[in-house]
Amino acid sequence: MVESLPLAASQHADPSRLVVALPKGRLLDEARGLLAQAGYGLLEGDNGRQLVLPSAAPHVRYVLAKPSDVPVYVEYGACDLGIAGLDVLREAQRDLLEPLLLPFGYCRLAVAGPAERAGRPLRLEPNPRVATKFPRLTEAFFRQRGVSAEIIELSGSVELAPLVDLADLVVDLVQSGQTLADNGLAELRVILHSQAVLVANRAAWRLKSQAIGAFVASLRDRSSVGDRPEL
Amino acid sequence: MRIDTQPVQELSPHVQWPLPQGVVDLVYQDAASKRELETALRGCFRAWSYDELIPPSFEYADTLASEAGTQLAEEMYRFTDRDGRTLALRPDLTIPAARVAATRLHDQPMPLRLFYIGSVFRYEAPQAGRQREFTQAGIELIGAGAPAADAEVLALTVEALRTAGLAQFQLALGQMAFFHALLAELEAAGPALHGLQSALDRKNPADLAAALDQLAVAGPLRRAISALPELQGGPEVLARGRALCVNDAMAAALDRLSAIHELLLACGVAEEISFDLGETRGMEYYTGITFKGYTPGLGFSICSGGRYDDLVGHFGRPQPAVGCALWVDRILLARQRQGWQPAPLRPDLLWQTGACPDCLRLVGQLRRRGLRVELDLGDLDLEALRARAAGQGAPRVALCAGADAVMLASAGAAPRRLSLEQFAGEAATW
Numbered sequence: 311m312v313e314s315l316p317l318a319a320s321q322h323a324d325p326s327r328l329v330v331a332l333p334k335g336r337l338l339d340e341a342r343g344l345l346a347q348a349g350y351g352l353l354e355g356d357n358g359r360q361l362v363l364p365s366a367a368p369h370v371r372y373v374l375a376k377p378s379d380v381p382v383y384v385e386y387g388a389c390d391l392g393i394a395g396l397d398v399l400r401e402a403q404r405d406l407l408e409p410l411l412l413p414f415g416y417c418r419l420a421v422a423g424p425a426e427r428a429g430r431p432l433r434l435e436p437n438p439r440v441a442t443k444f445p446r447l448t449e450a451f452f453r454q455r456g457v458s459a460e461i462i463e464l465s466g467s468v469e470l471a472p473l474v475d476l477a478d479l480v481v482d483l484v485q486s487g488q489t490l491a492d493n494g495l496a497e498l499r500v501i502l503h504s505q506a507v508l509v510a511n512r513a514a515w516r517l518k519s520q521a522i523g524a525f526v527a528s529l530r531d532r533s534s535v536g537d538r539p540e541l
Numbered sequence: 542m543r544i545d546t547q548p549v550q551e552l553s554p555h556v557q558w559p560l561p562q563g564v565v566d567l568v569y570q571d572a573a574s575k576r577e578l579e580t581a582l583r584g585c586f587r588a589w590s591y592d593e594l595i596p597p598s599f600e601y602a603d604t605l606a607s608e609a610g611t612q613l614a615e616e617m618y619r620f621t622d623r624d625g626r627t628l629a630l631r632p633d634l635t636i637p638a639a640r641v642a643a644t645r646l647h648d649q650p651m652p653l654r655l656f657y658i659g660s661v662f663r664y665e666a667p668q669a670g671r672q673r674e675f676t677q678a679g680i681e682l683i684g685a686g687a688p689a690a691d692a693e694v695l696a697l698t699v700e701a702l703r704t705a706g707l708a709q710f711q712l713a714l715g716q717m718a719f720f721h722a723l724l725a726e727l728e729a730a731g732p733a734l735h736g737l738q739s740a741l742d743r744k745n746p747a748d749l750a751a752a753l754d755q756l757a758v759a760g761p762l763r764r765a766i767s768a769l770p771e772l773q774g775g776p777e778v779l780a781r782g783r784a785l786c787v788n789d790a791m792a793a794a795l796d797r798l799s800a801i802h803e804l805l806l807a808c809g810v811a812e813e814i815s816f817d818l819g820e821t822r823g824m825e826y827y828t829g830i831t832f833k834g835y836t837p838g839l840g841f842s843i844c845s846g847g848r849y850d851d852l853v854g855h856f857g858r859p860q861p862a863v864g865c866a867l868w869v870d871r872i873l874l875a876r877q878r879q880g881w882q883p884a885p886l887r888p889d890l891l892w893q894t895g896a897c898p899d900c901l902r903l904v905g906q907l908r909r910r911g912l913r914v915e916l917d918l919g920d921l922d923l924e925a926l927r928a929r930a931a932g933q934g935a936p937r938v939a940l941c942a943g944a945d946a947v948m949l950a951s952a953g954a955a956p957r958r959l960s961l962e963q964f965a966g967e968a969a970t971w
Contacts, residue, residue, distance in 0.1 A: 325837070386670075387840020405841075408745040409770070507745075513835035513842065516711045516815065519774070 325518045327369045328525060331384055331392035333377035337506055340414035341393055348528040369521065381406060381509065390514035390522065397483060397504040401444045407510040409526050413533045415506035416485075419444060421451070423479045424472055425496040432499065433457055435478070441471030442481035451481070451501050469493045563673025574883045575676070575873055578705055579658050582678045582867070585704045586656035589697050591680055594655045596637035598662075602629035605636055607855060612825075616663040630662035635826075635849070635864055638681045643857030651684025651860065658869070670841040670871055679846075679866035683853060686861030688797055691830050691848060692804035698844060698865045699810040702834060705872050708879045710836040710843065712813055713773070715820030716798050717827045717847070719782065722790035723765055729756050737766070742822045744770040761787050772818035776802055776811075782818050794829075801830065826852045829863070838878035843871045887934035888915035889971060893926060897941045899961055907968055923948060923956060939964070 332338050332352075345351055351366040363372045373389055381404040384392040393412065397419050421432065421440075432438070433455045441462045442448045452459035462477050469489060471477035483504070484490060487497055508529060515522060560566070567575060583593070606614040606629070617629040631637055634657045642653055658678040665671060680697055682690050695712065702710050724734065733756055740748035749770070753763055765785040772778050772785075779795055779802070786792045798816070805811040820831060829848030836843055846865025853860040889912045894900035907914050915935070917926060926938045927950055940948040947964045950956035959967065 385840060387838070406743065408743045408748075411745075411747045510744075511840045513837075513840050516713050516835045517709075517837055519815075 326521050327371070328391060328514075328518065328521050329371050329373060329389045330365075330525075331373045331375050331380045331389035333380050333392075333394060333398075334374050335377060337377060337393065337395060337415045338374070341412070341506065344412065344414070344529065344532055347532045348525075350525065350528070370525070378402065384509050384511050387511045387513055390511050390518055391525065392509045393506055394509055395504050396507050397444065397447075397502060399507060399509065400502060401446050403446065405512065407512060407515055408507050409510055410508040410530055410533070412506035412508055412529070415504065417483050417504050418500045419447060419481065419502040419504060420484045420497045421479055421481050421499045421501065422469070422484070422490050422495045422497050425491075425494055432479075435459075438479050439477040440479045440481055441468050441477035443468060444481055447501055448481040451499075469495055561673075563671075565672065565674075569886055570883050571873075573886055575869065577883075578869060578873060578876075579676075579678065581704050582701055582869075583656070583658060585701050586678075586680055586697070589654070589680075589693075589700075591654040591656040591697075594634075594638055594641060594657045594681075595659070596631065596634065596641065596657065598660070599628050599630050600637065600640075602627040604640060604856075605629050605631060613663075616665045618662050618664050632663050633661050634659060634677055634679055634866065635681060636852070638679075638864070639683070639849075639852045639862065640856045642681070642683045642860060642862070643853045643855070647858045647860075652690065653683040654680070655683065656680045670839070670874075672870065676869040677866040678869050679864060681862060681864035683862040683864075684860045685863070686850065688800040689804060690861075690863050691797075691801045692808065694846060694863045694865050695801070695805060695814060695830075695832065696808040696810045698832075698834065698846060698867070699813050701867060702813075702836075702844070702872075705867075706876055706881055707836045707843075707872065710813060710834055711815060712832045712834045712844075713817045713820055714798070714801075714814050714830060714832045715817050716794050716829065717821065717831055718794035718797070718829050719791055719818055720769075720821045721828075722788055722794055723762075723769075725790070726762050726787055727756060727758065738821060741766075741769055741819055744819065746770065761785075769819035769821075772816070773820075774815060776816065778816040778818060797829070832865070834867075836872075836875045836879070839871060839875040841871065843868055843875060885934055887936075888913045888930075889935070890914045890937055890939060890968075891917060891926060891930045891933065891935045892939040893917040893919075893921060893941060895920075895941050899945065900939075900941045900947065903961060903965060903968075906965070912968070912971060923950060926950075927952075 332341060342352060349367055350370050352372055353364045353366060361374050363374065365372055373383065375383055377394065378398050380392040380394040381399055381402040383389040384406055385404040395415050435457055437458055437460060439460045439462055440448055440452070441464050443464060445461045445463045448459070449461055462471065464471065468480045468482045471480055472495060473493060480495065481501065484497055490497060508526065510522060602617060602619050605617060613632050617632045619627055619629045622628055638655055638657065646653055656679065659676065660674050661677050662674050664673060680694060682694055698712065736752040736755065737749070740752050749767060753766060758766065765787055768785055772782050779799055782795050783792065786795065802811065805814055826849045827847040828850045831847035832845065833842040834844040844865055844867040848863040850861040853862050892900070892904060892914055894904060894916060904914050904916065921929065923940050926940060930938045931952065937949065937951040942948045942958060945961050947959050947961060948956050949959050949964060
């Protein structure tokens with residue numbers, strides 16, 4: 311049974327109920343454990359295709375969204391809270407609160423290029439072609455260095471671009487670096503150290519302060535305070 | 542479900558792009574609801590003895606930008622007049638109000654109580670809840686520096702939001718004086734503070750810690766700044782804030798909030814107001830209290846205001862001042878989402894008079910009494926007239942039936958033949 315509009319209407323009116331946006335994919339798999347420990351575990355449906363899911367706490371509902379859409383759902387107030395990667399947040403530049411960093415989803419956004427060019431400074435590139443899924447952060451990174459880069463926005467498999475001479479460099483998320491190495495690329499610079507972040511809508515933060523406060527507190531209690539990588 | 546397969550009506554080449562992004566046409570119910578809300582707000586402001594200010598839509602860009610803060614100045618629509626001077630569309634109405642108060646009303650008995658309702662223009666990326674032309678309804682209380690003035694503006698804001706018909710709302714009240722007094726302890730300025738303020742704005746504890754590390758802040762000062770994101774909630778926040786004061790100015794800023802809170806309790810509006818000493822964003826010209834309002838169903842604020850004691854002096858004799866602007870379009874949107882039903886727009890009577898002077902005289906009388914009477918300009922028969930009225934939601938139709946006679950047909954009833962006198966008598970009961 312798919313819930314649609316009535317969810318929004320009833321959940322928004324009642325200050326004790328929360329709608330939380332979760333990013334489908336890798337981050338969600340890592341979030342499940344923490345949410346369950348905090349008493350807000352996802353209750354899965356039969357077919358695994360539902361987009362609105364109940365939680366172990368009756369007043370909390372989850373909405374499964376594409377990771378890059380999570381900040382949008384939360385900024386508009388369609389969801390009160392959300393979990394997103396810092397990489398996605400900084401790229402989206404939405405007006406959100408970020409009350410809690412979560413201890414998973416660690417990765418880094420890095421500039422990478424053909425392994426054989428690793429030594430040459432980026433700022434000596436006159437007009438590099440850079441393929442990325444993160445055009446805003448990429449543009450800012452090169453602009454700060456006075457380099458006029460040609461940003462080529464792709465929506466997947468960015469590491470392919472240098473292989474077919476579509477781009478000179480790529481800016482992409484790196485976890486182990488194995489994908490880069492497999493494609494003959496080497497990591498040159500780190501732009502951003504990323505991890506999962508709990509984000510909140512500014513209006514909901516005021517209007518549902520008790521429910522949100524309890525949610526944040528119980529997640530905080532279960533998140534060991536790890537060292538935050540230097541930016 | 543029916544899928545609309547009608548092609549989009551072909552546009553004339555002159556209007557291939559009928560409207561720029563960020564502006565809207567309002568018609569029918571939407572226009573009526575907006576005007577009705579503006580009228581209600583105007584009545585509310587007048588009842589509190591505020592008088593209307595109607596400033597021009599554009600002024601010299603330098604006047605508007607001087608104190609607007611960099612963010613607002615960047616968002617102004619600028620253009621030049623024939624002398625080559627740069628003009629700008631007003632990006633808000635507080636700056637024109639301050640200019641008028643300082644340059645034209647400076648010798649009037651203080652305080653001044655002004656209100657305005659009008660469009661403001663900001664060239665900004667269309668994003669959540671923002672248009673490039675939108676309507677603000679606001680109040681400015683100029684020449685009054687006491688906590689009672691802050692309390693009056695807060696209480697009037699609550700009253701205006703109640704008048705607007707919002708089911709529920711909450712104002713988050715901050716105090717820039719507390720934050721500024723805290724920052725004064727830091728021997729840092731400009732870019733170094735930017736990271737700190739950005740982290741506070743997002744309530745991001747990790748970024749805040751990193752910014753404090755970078756500024757090498759330790760001890761009680763670090764404890765106080767780190768606690769800012771948590772200083773939110775009911776009046777108990779003031780006591781928690783007091784434990785963190787590192788100078789007299791911070792304590793004085795809290796004393797002032799306590800005094801305002803007492804007055805809000807007396808006005809019966811304390812329920813709608815919560816405190817947030819970590820709320821440090823907004824217009825750069827705020828010097829004392831700042832506040833933003835929120836209502837269920839809308840993810841962004843519906844009003845914002847605060848005290849700006851340094852702005853009026855920029856244009857002339859300095860005056861303390863406090864004010865608030867309501868975002869009319871957002872309030873309309875929120876109200877609609879909360880189930881607000883606008884009064885239907887329909888004629889009270891659809892009348893085919895032809896050229897009958899007696900009928901037309903009576904039409905005039907009914908209209909002057911406030912009834913909405915629509916004339917049928919064609920020659921519909923009674924059946925067609927009733928069908929048309931049903932489509933419009935008009936409850937009755939009339940048809941001239943010769944000298945001193947009218948056919949009147951109310952919805953769902955058989956038509957009746959009446960004399961004009963009988964007709965006028967019956968119309969008096971509508």
